[in-house]
Amino acid sequence: MTERLVVIGGDAAGLSAASQARARRGPRDLRIVAFEKGRHASYSACGIPYLVGGEVSGPQDLIARRPEVFRDDLAIDLRLRSEVTEIDLDRRAVAVHDHQAGRRYWEPFDQLVIATGGLPHRPDLPGARAGGVYGVQTLDDGIALLRALETPEPGRPRSAVVVGAGYIGLEMAEALVRRGLEVSLIDAGEQPMGTLDPDMGALVADALRGLGVKVFLGERVEGFSESGGRVVAVHTGSRRVRADLVALGLGTHPDTALAEAAGVPIGGTRGIRTDRRMRTATEGVWAAGDCVETFHLVSRRPVAIALGTHANKQGRAAGINIGGGYASFPGVVGTAVSKICEYEVARTGLTTAEAAEAGFETVEEVVESTTRAGYYPGAREMRTKLIADRRTGRLLGAQIVGREGAAKRIDVLAVAVWHAMTVEEMTGLDLSYAPPFAPVWDPVLIAARKTAERVERLGGRD
Structure with a gap:
């Protein structure tokens, strides 16, 4: 049967x-x-922001x-x-x-x-169901937003507000800037990307401002004004921001x-x-x-x-x-990567706050380096942050913010987190080197060495 x-x-x-x-x-x-x-x-x-921004030619x-x-x-x-x-x-x-x-x-x-x-978080606020307020969850959502942006003049949107400064919110802010809109970003947090530590998130905020986005942090949206059934502004406790359309990036x-x-x-x-x-x-x-x-x-x-x-x-x-076979999904370490303006942003494992909540005492180290040998054309700056257990030196998490060529180094760090490596063990990793791809000391190895030194100084000390 x-x-x-x-x-x-x-x-x-x-x-x-x-x-x-x-x-x-x-x-x-x-x-x-x-x-x-x-x-x-x-x-x-994940490709919807790039469809909206024009990097992807069409929904198909x-x-x-x-x-x-x-x-x-x-x-x-x-x-x-x-x-x-x-x-x-x-x-x-x-x-x-x-x-x-x-x-x-x-x-x-x-x-x-x-x-x-x-399901996307949609705030239960006045005006949240007005026309021109878009979620960004399904391809249908992306197509609807694209159609609004391509409305013939004089009805084409000129200003946009993105609510939420997570991955999707930030990618949508960049996409809307590419479309020529005046873009504002509003988030209740003190820095964008709550999945990063605040010092790393601050770099992302600076990048957005450099792109021309008006960034309003530490402000909670309280409602949406509408006229004729369509959104015209977003309200926080501090300001009213004009908006011909709103993109919700509040997560799911x-x-x-x-x-x-x-x-x-x-x-x-x-x-x-x-x-x-x-x-x-x-x-x-x-x-x-x-x-x-x-x-x-x-x-x-x-x-x-x-x-x-x-x-x-x-x-x-x-x-x-x-189907009759055997397979399992053992879990995750929270690895994610994104491109925000000229910056690549990546993280894996736990943030400092998440590590503390999980009961770890941590040491952190932040290292400034470059994506290639400093003398090689196209070398770009990057910042790497490692978070380790104070007593054992085990790598608990890592974050990277940098220019082109920075973010995919998070995969090395994700493997180290997955296998519960210590930062001392990581210093011996046999990573590839050639001037077009990395300095002789890869940023991952520099960060591991510096963090291991800090663990040695502070580990076990009350």
């Missing part, structure tokens, strides 16, 4: 799970139906696989504009609203993958309403709780992607981190296991 797999969500996690299950089980053995409530599937949400460039590839080549019944509205675990079926056909029906399952992703939270209503266990992060194989506590129900909580390998605590890298790996693990 053919087994039935239903996947809720048609992006990274859901379709990775479906594809891996199909690779191991043929259509006669496993029927796969994937539901996606939007108009697009299998796309790069962000689509990894077209729907017909899943249907015709992989025998995965991918149904767009089909929203799952209920999971009935007793009935072993999901309720589906087909928005295109205007009908509702039940689809049975033997195995279920919940890959509902994340796990979309777990369906799972929670069905009785699937939810963790303290509000993400779906799974084991390392991506199984929930409910038999035959799996979960992956931005809707789940995962395990931080340094803090040893559950976290909910919305990244496509995690979603793809988690979906892959779920699909392999459904």
